[in-house]
Amino acid sequence: MALLAGCETSPSTAQSNQFPPIDSSRNVLSFADTLDSVLPSVVRIGSLQENAEGKLALAGIGSGAVIDAEKGYVVTNAHVVAGGKGFLINVPDGRVLKARLIGIDTPTDIAVLQADDLRVDAVSIANSDKLRVGDVVFAVGYPLGLEQSLSMGVISGLGRSASGGSLQDFIQTDASINSGNSGGPLLDSQGRLIGINTAIVSKSGGSNGIGFSVPASLAVQVTDQLLTHGTVKRGSLGIVMAKVSEEASEKVGINHWDGALVSSVRAGTSAQNAGLQAGDVITKFGGRKVKSPNALRAWIGVATPDKPYALTYIRENGIEKTVEIEVTAFKAPVVESLEQLGVSVRKVTEADHVPAGVKGIYVSGVTKDSPADRAGLQVGDVINAINNELAKSKHVCDKLVHESKGRARLLVYRYGVAIPVIIES
Numbered sequence: 319m320a321l322l323a324g325c326e327t328s329p330s331t332a333q334s335n336q337f338p339p340i341d342s343s344r345n346v347l348s349f350a351d352t353l354d355s356v357l358p359s360v361v362r363i364g365s366l367q368e369n370a371e372g373k374l375a376l377a378g379i380g381s382g383a384v385i386d387a388e389k390g391y392v393v394t395n396a397h398v399v400a401g402g403k404g405f406l407i408n409v410p411d412g413r414v415l416k417a418r419l420i421g422i423d424t425p426t427d428i429a430v431l432q433a434d435d436l437r438v439d440a441v442s443i444a445n446s447d448k449l450r451v452g453d454v455v456f457a458v459g460y461p462l463g464l465e466q467s468l469s470m471g472v473i474s475g476l477g478r479s480a481s482g483g484s485l486q487d488f489i490q491t492d493a494s495i496n497s498g499n500s501g502g503p504l505l506d507s508q509g510r511l512i513g514i515n516t517a518i519v520s521k522s523g524g525s526n527g528i529g530f531s532v533p534a535s536l537a538v539q540v541t542d543q544l545l546t547h548g549t550v551k552r553g554s555l556g557i558v559m560a561k562v563s564e565e566a567s568e569k570v571g572i573n574h575w576d577g578a579l580v581s582s583v584r585a586g587t588s589a590q591n592a593g594l595q596a597g598d599v600i601t602k603f604g605g606r607k608v609k610s611p612n613a614l615r616a617w618i619g620v621a622t623p624d625k626p627y628a629l630t631y632i633r634e635n636g637i638e639k640t641v642e643i644e645v646t647a648f649k650a651p652v653v654e655s656l657e658q659l660g661v662s663v664r665k666v667t668e669a670d671h672v673p674a675g676v677k678g679i680y681v682s683g684v685t686k687d688s689p690a691d692r693a694g695l696q697v698g699d700v701i702n703a704i705n706n707e708l709a710k711s712k713h714v715c716d717k718l719v720h721e722s723k724g725r726a727r728l729l730v731y732r733y734g735v736a737i738p739v740i741i742e743s
Contacts, residue, residue: 349507353456353468356509358410358438359384360502362460363394363417363431365402374404381459381502382407382431383511385541387440389432393541394501395516396422396429397738407433410466421544424727424740425619426532427516428540429501441503444510446533447606449473449489457493457515457529459502469494471527477609478530479694487609487616488530489513495529504531513537535606539620552648553621555594555629556587559611560687562599570599571636577601578611580631581687592643594631601638602630612692623647653724655716659741660688663712666700676731678702678709693741699730 341348360383367377380398385391392407399405405417415433422429453473461467471493478488491504495515504513513531543550558581566579580598583589600608604627608614621627623645630640656663662683666672670680681699684691701709704718705727719726728739 352509356441356505357458357466359441360458360466361392362408363398363501364406365399366404367401368403379460379498380500383441383503384436384438385440387436387438390434390436392431393514393537394429394431396424396427398501399429405431409438421548423540423544423550425742426536426540428532428537430541430544442510443534444506444512446512446535449476449512451475454507455491455493456505457495457499458505459499459515461496461498477613479612487533487536487613489533491529491531492527493529536616536620550620551623553618553623553645554648555618555643556584556589557594558582559614561611566599570632570634572632577608578614588644588646592641598631598633600629600631603627618645621645654720656719660685660690661695672700673734676700679712679715689741693739695739699732701728701730703729
């Protein structure tokens with residue numbers, strides 16, 4: 319369908335060409351003219367679930383951005399709509415509309431809703447591959463039960479990882495993001511969408527100035543697949559990746575640790591057919607620079623199967639070589655236990671100082687570069703549930719992991735806060 323192909327549209331028509339943007343009537347620095355036409359495209363999303371009386375009631379609030387006004391498509395986070403039995407969209411002009419779930423992709427934490435008669439313009443979309451640390455950004459949404467709110471900051475980092483979805487290549491920002499902002503847009507200084515606000519790092523649950531957004535380029539690919547297929551067809555190259563170490567960088571003749579190290583290549587895969595070998599350092603995929611294994615996993619994971627992509631790697635003397643490689647459909651291996659995901663567990667003891675009422679099993683070990691490690695699971699976490707079933711014992715957990723068919727959805731408690739963790743094998 320390629321709804322958002324190209325991932326770059328014109329800036330807001332309301333933006334001023336003057337820089338810095340000065341409101342001449344008041345002689346103040348202001349981005350108000352730039353953002354005026356964008357803010358109506360940011361909506362509040364209510365997720366409905368059955369209450370004790372069997373009636374649908376509001377169970378959670380999030381945010382979303384209109385990406386196709388004519389067809390009524392709204393992009394948000396998967397965790398905003400997960401488990402919902404119905405959805406409401408509050409448009410900034412005060413109207414409340416019923417919405418339908420079109421598709422949901424938990425690994426990238428992206429979902430698409432559809433509503434009729436939105437009567438607002440769609441957001442413009444920028445190419446998030448061109449972002450730089452230090453760019454001014456705005457986060458828009460409905461935090462902490464408030465009406466639409468705007469916060470300002472900068473891009474603090476790119477290619478970041480955080481607990482949550484298993485496909486991660488986040489934009490980090492210090493723009494204030496709180497509960498309720500999830501699914502709302504991160505905008506550049508021209509009012510264009512560059513990311514979908516997804517997560518924060520916080521022990522208190524409030525903003526500490528470390529927020530994460532799914533890049534627009536990644537969200538676009540996921541959205542296109544959801545609109546075309548109703549689901550995301552996962553891609554694979556047939557390699558196991560790891561971080562580039564000092565030893566690995568010296569071996570291939572580079573003076574940095576960017577990229578993804580090929581740990582092994584499975585026989586009969588497109589990676590083997592393209593000539594990749596263990597020890598190669600992948601630096602580009604599909605024209606994008608690879609900063610980390612997590613970033614490359616994210617892009618391969620949403621790449622269209624059976625389509626060729628350009629892949630650049632270094633094997634020796636710092637010389638890059640580019641090959642054409644076909645992404646194939648991902649087939650999850652059969653997993654029988656937590657250990658195969660890189661997790662060691664035991665019963666919770668008093669010495670663990672776990673708050674009363676928190677049930678589950680204690681994570682005593684996480685193997686480096688394992689699926690669990692890549693998903694962000696940590697020693698000290700308490701696994702409360704797997705695939706929405708209570709983690710009563712290791713035996714029960716192993717059974718639930720086996721039944722998850724390569725994608726286990728965990729609910730873990732960390733510092734007293736419930737955190738979703740998705741582990742893909």
